[in-house]
Amino acid sequence: MIAFIQENLIQNNAWYSILQGLLVTIQITAAALVLGTLLAVPVCMLRISHKRVLAVPAQAFIAFIRGTPVLMLLMLFYYVVFQSVRIDAVFIAIIAFSLNVSGNVAEIMRSAILSVSKPQLDSARALGLSRFAIFSYVLLPQASIVAMPVYKSAVINLLQWTCVVGYISITDLTRAINYMSTRTLEPFFMLFIGIMFYLGLSYLIYGLFAWIEKRKFGASHRYYRRNTK
Amino acid sequence: MITIRNVSKAFGGKTVFENISARFAKNERIAIIGQSGVGKSVFLRCLNGLERPDSGEVRIAGDRLFGSRREHMRAISHTGMVFQQFNLFSHLNVIDNIALALIKTRHTSKAEAFAFSEILLGKVGLPDKRFAYPSELSGGQQQRIGIARALALNPDVLLFDEPTSALDPSMKEEVLSVIADIALQNKLLIIVTHELQFAHDYTDRILFFDENGVYEEGPTKQMLQSPKREKTIKFLSAY
């Protein structure tokens, strides 16, 4: 067993290639998640606007992004948009995946915001809360409770879909594993390692969300923890 | 305290009421009664800006609703509302429900806001429910928290929209007794209700609504004992 690992992972520096691939996967996933989510905010705001000139383009953008396989977007950027520009393929992947995330997450945000019931907002208005306060302390928290589980699936999906970046010659985790499978002629072992890494990342994400979803809203928790001893 | 001049409201061309004018004085207690669907809730919601009248104006302590933004917010700040379905903030525990507006609109310190909220919790008889969430409370308990929340900003006007209609009889009593306390506190209290006994015991004046608006009004005793107009007589004889 030890000899086997020694031979297939260590002697040929396979572990190094795999780790490199893992880092690329994490890099693309994290960057696309952050950029895509940031971009989703204005897209969602335009989409829920009552002005048609704002809502319709946003709706078209969302429909286009959600209707297009992310691999197509990826190839579109790689072979067409940035064809004559020399930039890093990883950068292109981040752009394509960010757009993909923004369309999906804008829709997640929209349905979460619409799910907040009118009576809850009536209560807030009747108390004389400002629009900003209603948004920050009632609408957003309640929408986030609805959005979190769906957002979590979107993140896991993103992680898994980044495995197609091999198509534009990026060596991510999947491609590194594929490469090592052919080199070592131990595909089962290599795939096992690859799957373990994806599973590990997924569990990390689940853990992170479990922690976020456990958070409580309102000022009382911290206040009473501090002042009752 | 509240002056209503020629207020009309329609939804999608369908008139709810037209040209209602009324005055409610500082420590009057008003009951609004009438058949279901005649616009009692809509009228009440016009008194704190939840609905915008199509025409006419509502002034609270001189400040006009839907005047300038500042005037509007000042007008609202005189009022508190209790809803039929309680409408507690589902993501906040009881003490945060009560303290939220104090902290966010009056910029009261947390220490003061929570201390005052605890006093209110005592007043509505739920001192040990500070950290409970609305979903963990019975309807009657939720409504008592709803009342405490409406009292947090110490408003001069309290609006109740059928506060006990969603409760079974045993819980009605506990909520009505809390409202009865408030009725003795020199506030303007306006309550839409089907509890005629409560109206009889604790209000000064009754407005009877029909599909066109205020159909008949008068002092409580007189309205209940000798209503003058046909629909009022028919409505009251059913009780």
Ligand SMILES: Nc1ncnc2c1ncn2[C@@H]1O[C@H](COP(=O)(O)OP(=O)(O)OP(=O)(O)O)[C@@H](O)[C@H]1O
């Ligand atoms: N937001 C709204 N949009 C359209 N129509 C509405 C709206 N709110 C109320 N209405 C209509 O206005 C009319 C009056 O409704 P309202 O809720 O004020 O009746 P109500 O007297 O309070 O009845 P109930 O005793 O059942 O509460 C009803 O016909 C109702 O359908």
Ligand SMILES: [Mg+2]
């Ligand atoms: Mg009603």
